[in-house]
Each structure stands twice: as structure tokens, then as C-alpha cells.
Amino acid sequence: MQALYNQYKVALQHLYTPHEISMIFRACVAEVLQVSDQKTYFLSDLSYTQAHLQRLQSMLTQLQAHTPLQYVLGYETFMGLSFAVSPAVLIPRPETAQLVQLIIDQHQHQKPLRVLDVGSGSGCIAVSLAHYLPQAQVTAVDISQQALQVASKNAHSIGVNIQCKQLDFLTQSSQLTNTFDVLVSNPPYITHAEKAHMENNVLNHEPHLALFVPDNDPLLFYRAIAQFATQRQVPHVYLEINRAFGPQTCALFQQNGYQTNLLQDLFDNPRMVEAHLP
Numbered sequence: 001m002q003a004l005y006n007q008y009k010v011a012l013q014h015l016y017t018p019h020e021i022s023m024i025f026r027a028c029v030a031e032v033l034q035v036s037d038q039k040t041y042f043l044s045d046l047s048y049t050q051a052h053l054q055r056l057q058s059m060l061t062q063l064q065a066h067t068p069l070q071y072v073l074g075y076e077t078f079m080g081l082s083f084a085v086s087p088a089v090l091i092p093r094p095e096t097a098q099l100v101q102l103i104i105d106q107h108q109h110q111k112p113l114r115v116l117d118v119g120s121g122s123g124c125i126a127v128s129l130a131h132y133l134p135q136a137q138v139t140a141v142d143i144s145q146q147a148l149q150v151a152s153k154n155a156h157s158i159g160v161n162i163q164c165k166q167l168d169f170l171t172q173s174s175q176l177t178n179t180f181d182v183l184v185s186n187p188p189y190i191t192h193a194e195k196a197h198m199e200n201n202v203l204n205h206e207p208h209l210a211l212f213v214p215d216n217d218p219l220l221f222y223r224a225i226a227q228f229a230t231q232r233q234v235p236h237v238y239l240e241i242n243r244a245f246g247p248q249t250c251a252l253f254q255q256n257g258y259q260t261n262l263l264q265d266l267f268d269n270p271r272m273v274e275a276h277l278p
Contacts, residue, residue: 001029001043004056011064024069028059031073066201079128083154088146088207092124095265096186099240099272100128102263103184106236111135114178116234118169118185118225119143123151123162125184130160138162139178141169144207170220173228183229186240187221188213218242222249229275230256237275246270 008025009018016024026040032055033048040046062072070076070091075084078092079100085091107113113136117126120140130138140162142148148164155162167175169187193215213220222239229237237258241249250260250273258275265271 001046001048001053004053004060005043008060008063011060015063015066024063027069027073028056032056032059066204068201076122078124079132081128081131081158083122083124083127084150084157085122086146086150088144089122089150090186090207092122095271096124096240097128098263098265099184099186099238100125100132102272102274103129103182103238104132107136107182108133110181112137113182114180115139115182115184116176116178116180117141118183119187119221120151120164121147121186123154123164125186126151126162127155127158127160129184130155130162131158134160139165139176139180141165141167141176143168147207169228170224173224176228180232180234182236182238183225183234184238185221185225187225189218189221189240189242189245191215191218191242218245219248219252222252226252226256226258229253229258233277235277237273239273239275240271241273243269243271246273249273250275 005025009021012021012024026037029040029046030037032052033046035046059072063069068091070085071087075082076092079097083092113133115129115136115138117138117140120126120142123140126138126140129136140148140151142151143166145166148166152164190212225237225239237253239249246262250262253260253275257277259278261274262270263272263274
């Protein structure tokens with residue numbers, strides 16, 4: 001096992017720091033051997049087979065190709081829950097967890113609570129809200145059937161019920177006939193011009209359908225969400241946004257009678273908009 005660890009260090013040194021490589025290797029070992037993270041600190045004490053070593057070697061090959069660790073492992077931890085992920089969905093991120101926690105804090109005592117998650121992907125938002133707000137009726141929509149299959153799998157494994165519906169929100173939102181108290185979305189918001197500043201593991205592996213919007217219409221999805229929310233008089237809207245377009249995103253909702261708050265993420269970037277009807 002030590003020899004394989006040395007192989008990881010050499011093979012990944014141009015991609016990650018020594019500390020990151022150590023964490024990656026231990027995460028792979030913990031997954032393959034199904035042992036606790038603590039036990040991976042003592043490689044000489046671990047029992048393993050040739051099949052285990054072969055799988056760890058396969059994981060290294062994927063990592064060398066810039067495949068994100070979460071896709072290699074097949075899961076990511078989000079809001080204290082384990083979510084299956086695949087290249088069909090974005091990897092859940094800490095900024096999104098902030099948005100989910102905000103909703104939990106503001107609506108934990110509200111009954112009834114009907115939630116719409118637009119562009120659900122892995123279901124990390126929808127499933128987390130259903131888990132931590134058990135009174136909520138959560139609807140998750142996405143254009144990708146593959147993504148909704150992942151979301152359904154996560155709902156089942158975590159033990160919650162959500163309604164999954166495949167539709168293109170830009171053209172088919174009228175199919176949503178329910179009334180909603182909360183609309184939440186982490187829609188595509190990266191412009192193609194921003195590709196030059198993105199890491200290869202994101203650019204080459206995560207689904208572009210969930211990432212990018214046209215350079216000439218960066219607020220494409222937010223405009224559609226604002227129109228839907230206004231028509232349906234959704235009282236509360238929570239959005240993850242492109243940090244370059246915070247004021248513009250707020251303006252879309254203010255023009256439709258919403259009061260807005262532009263909120264910072266963990267790195268002090270304007271990353272979330274909370275909009276509510278007065």
C-alpha cells in the first residue's frame with residue numbers, strides 16, 4: 001500500500017499539492033476498503049487484496065485524467081448527507097450549502113411549505129430541504145432525465161420523498177401547476193467567456209448543460225425564474241448567482257415588486273440573492 005501511495009504522489013504532483021494528494025489517496029483507500037478515514041492513516045495495518053489494489057490503480061488513472069475526486073468516488077458529502085454524483089450532475093459545493101441552510105433557518109417552522117427546486121441536478125438542494133424540513137413538499141425539476149435519475153436515487157437512499165419532473169424551465173414552466181411558497185435555484189450562470197479561468201477538472205468533466213449560459217444573455221435563467229415567480233406570486237425566492245451579476249439579478253426581481261438581499265459566500269463573493277414579496 002505504501003508503494004501505491006508513492007505512485008499517487010508522483011503521478012499527481014503536477015495537479016495537486018502534497019497535502020491534497022494525501023487526502024485524495026486516503027479518501028480512495030477508505031472507499032475501496034470500506035474503512036474509516038482514521039484507519040487510512042496507518043497503511044501498514046490495513047488488510048487488502050489484489051482486487052483492491054487494482055481498483056485503486058484504476059482510480060489513479062481517472063485522477064490523472066483530471067476526473068474530479070467526487071466522480072471517482074461516486075459521491076460527495078453535502079449538508080452532512082452522502083449524495084451520489086456522476087458526470088450527469090454538478091458536484092455539490094459549499095456555497096450551495098449556505099443557500100440551503102438559509103432556507104432551513106427561515107422556514108423551519110412554516111407549515112405548509114411547498115418548495116420548487118429549479119435545475120435540481122443531483123438533488124442536493126431538494127433532498128436536503130426534504131430531510132431537514134420534513135414538513136416540506138418538494139418538487140425538483142430538471143431538463144436532464146439522467147440528472148433526475150441521480151436525484152431520485154439520492155432521495156431514496158437518504159429516505160425522503162420528493163417529486164421529480166423533467167422539463168425545460170425556459171419553455172415549459174407552465175406545466176408546473178402547483179402553488180409554491182419557496183422557489184430555489186442554482187441554475188446555469190457561467191458565461192462562455194469565463195471558460196478561460198476555469199479548472200480543467202470542472203471544464204472537461206462536469207456537465208456543460210448545467211454550467212453555461214450565452215455571453216450575450218447571462219441572466220437567461222434568472223429572467224425566466226423572475227417571470228415565473230411573479231406570475232405565481234411565489235413569496236420567497238432563493239438563488240445562487242454569478243458573482244459578476246449580483247445587482248443585475250436583484251434588479252430583475254425588484255422590477256417585479258420583490259425586495260432583495262444580496263448575500264456573500266464563504267469567500268466574501270456576492271453569491272446568493274434572497275428575494276421576497278413584501
